[in-house]
Amino acid sequence: MSDTRGQQTTAGPGGKKPEERPGGILMGRPFGVPVYVTPSWFVIAALITWLFGGQLADVLPELGGTRYLVSLSFAVAFYASVLVHELAHTLVALRYKLGVRRIQLQFFGGVSEIEKEAETPAREFWLAFVGPLLSLVLGGLFYLALLAVEPATVPGVLLAGLMVSNLVVAAFNLLPGMPLDGGRMLRAVVWGLTGRPMAGTVAAAWAGRALALVVLFGLPMVSAARSGPDRSGTDSLIDAVLSAVLAVIIWNGASGSLRNARLREALPALRLSELARRAVEVPADTPLGEALRRAREAQAGAMVIVDSSGEPTGLVKEASVNAVPEHRRPWVAVGALARQLEPGLRLDLGLDGEDLLTALRRTPASEYLVLRPDGTAYGVLALVDLEKRLSAAVAGRPA
Template sequence: GTPKGRPIRSPPRGPGGGLLMGRPFGVPVYVGPSWFLVAALITWVFGGQLERVLPDLGAARYLVSLFFAVAFYGSVLVHELAHTVVALRFKLPVRRIQLQFFGGVSEIEKEAETPGREFLLAFSGPLLSIVLGGVFYLALQPVERGTVLGVLLAALMISNLVVAAFNLLPGLPLDGGRMLRAVVWKISGRPMTGTVAAAWVGRALAVSVLIGLPLVSQSTTFGAGPDTSVGVDTVTDALLAAIIAAIIWTGAGNSLRMARLREHLPELRARTLTRRAVPVETNTSLAEALRRANDAGARALVVVDGHGAPLSLVRESAIAGVPEHRRPWVHASELAQDLTDGMRVSAELAGEDLLNALRATPATEYLVVEETGEIYGVLSAADVERAFVRAMARPSAST
């Protein structure tokens, strides 16, 4: 839970430690710290393979391998940009693209409105990876085999086709899972039903990868004859399978939680969560202000000027910090936070619009006003968070 009275904080706009690479289509692209680890790993592993294929390269093979790592992630970026372009075409805001440990992530802030759009949005990435694989295949045709360029083009062709095939697996959080979600959503008429189905297929996929990948790799290794590195390879394959399985399992769970969040968001309404408030003037003592609030059955205090216009909100946490014997001698206004424009929210706000309004101006209390400008009451961030937790704890209506 969240400590009482803590403001709802704005989500970080950029990943911690991420390096901003540019803003194609106005969307920031970040490279996460884990990418450098993977780039180094790819450079090392691919460099070892180049030693067998192109023995004359010597130490320069690691430069070629580094170029492949960068070019491969360039292909991943193109894959994510495909999602981004389609999302923007459907007027879905994209917060950022992040390249990280296992590929990339396009953070699209809203759900597609129809299953058809969801399917197209999901399929666009793998489709472009297949197209890139085809482009590298065509580029490879006139190139002599056994050359640096030939090996690079072949590796990029294969890696893009692998990315496409992996992403087309029909389980969340993969693109294929989102396509499956869209199909089930279309058939059932319920997006949540699609999410549940695709998430559980994703979890089954995670288990399959965990068990199947080492078995497949082991059988192909044994088929190749005796090899002194089998022990090391087996451990490496098992570790890789565990990492991929964990990413898929976690992603499937997160997809379920996000879907439940979106389903319950409309339940968060400013009007129903707002506390009744009593207006008090600047020189009113805290004791008198609390007496008036108790008499009126109110749970919040708004400091107003002589004309009744709101000036500030008395913080609940500050009241708790004043001993009862001191309250007659402390002005309520001394415990108040001055109102800013962002701390005035409409009583009509609900769901995602309400949360976005609160995140835009972090505070512990907000003044809720009618469309006429009349004071409706005070909204506590702690009340919103408690309501949010309760809503998320309830089972989904459509599962």
């Protein structure tokens, strides 16, 4: 439940490199933002239908089997409320020009994938708070509607269920721990007090991890205490499983938020001049063994193929070199192990941070030629070196 560039907010009972593939069944594009329903939603919809249908048997026994159709309509209406919660986040994000990639309705609520970080603590706070605020408003509206109908009727039961569920959504999302909205609000407060976004993220992430443990052990205990000695083994098992799944989601979301924050903090420090390897230039017909000898003498970590005029034409792939057995290297020409130097494989030395990652995403490869402002070769960027730098940053280790 994380996004490497921006943030994701959650709604419902449990309410990343970003994925570009579709996130489920496309339901529409309100305000230009695609809304997807993931396959996991059908699992929770079936569970809600079963559990709510069982409760309806006690409240409205005359419904018979029709109660499950009523329960299904409640599940759909509840997730429509979750969608309103997420659209509130979306509208504020669009107002702040942060961009929203998509909204997903899934097993434990909804997720809004916001592309950029809020620029100030105040905007971060409002962006997070508006979702629970809308859920509170919906709960109030369903309460007012409930006053106009008989409680022991289908409309009364549905309105009561929607009122309670929206209040639960609001209350749960206000808990101060990542990845919940309350965690984002806590992050904004700590950010505002310290002036450091990272300090806010660390505080909210650890609060989220603590919250996950409370959910894991606390919810089953509370449910057991409320139900008393008549509680069935099936009910206990369901509560334990749901608590465990919810705790894992919260823990992973909190940990993911911390990793993503470290990644964002590390991005501005990415410099091609520091990442690029020294390269040796060799003709395409040079035997691999000879090319490796020249590279060792020059203390170079990469090889560039050049033509007769000395113009770079290709990059030797490190993975291909490592795949050639030692005894074959004198007989294999480096040109057979190289990738043709396309325009997207030429990087300006001045690229750094987000601009560097954008250029790499445009033309995926394992090696890139780094050029000085005058067009001469500076070195070669090996993608594995960049990945090691980012992995160290995400793990909180020195590069």
